[in-house]
Amino acid sequence: MKLVRVGEPGTERPGLICTGTPPGVGMGFKPPRFLKAGDVMRLGIDGLGEQTQTVVAYART
Structure with a gap:
């Protein structure tokens, strides 16, 4: 698979998709809904x- 474009704004780096x-x-x-301490994401x-x-x-700190 060849990845041509991920999107903007951002910097694309080889082997890294975030x-x-x-x-x-x-x-x-x-x-409104927001994540809070103790929530679990799967x-x-x-x-x-x-x-x-x-x-x-x-x-x-």
Whole structure:
């Protein structure tokens, strides 16, 4: 597979594809929804596997 273009803005680097969600997307829900400490996110791809991440509180140091 040849990847021609991922999108903008951003810098493409060989062998690295990262995606994310822009800030404020949770505001589009009624009522607004945001991740909070203790929430569990699970991502899976059929035939590849699954990963689970638990949201933690931001700690300033």
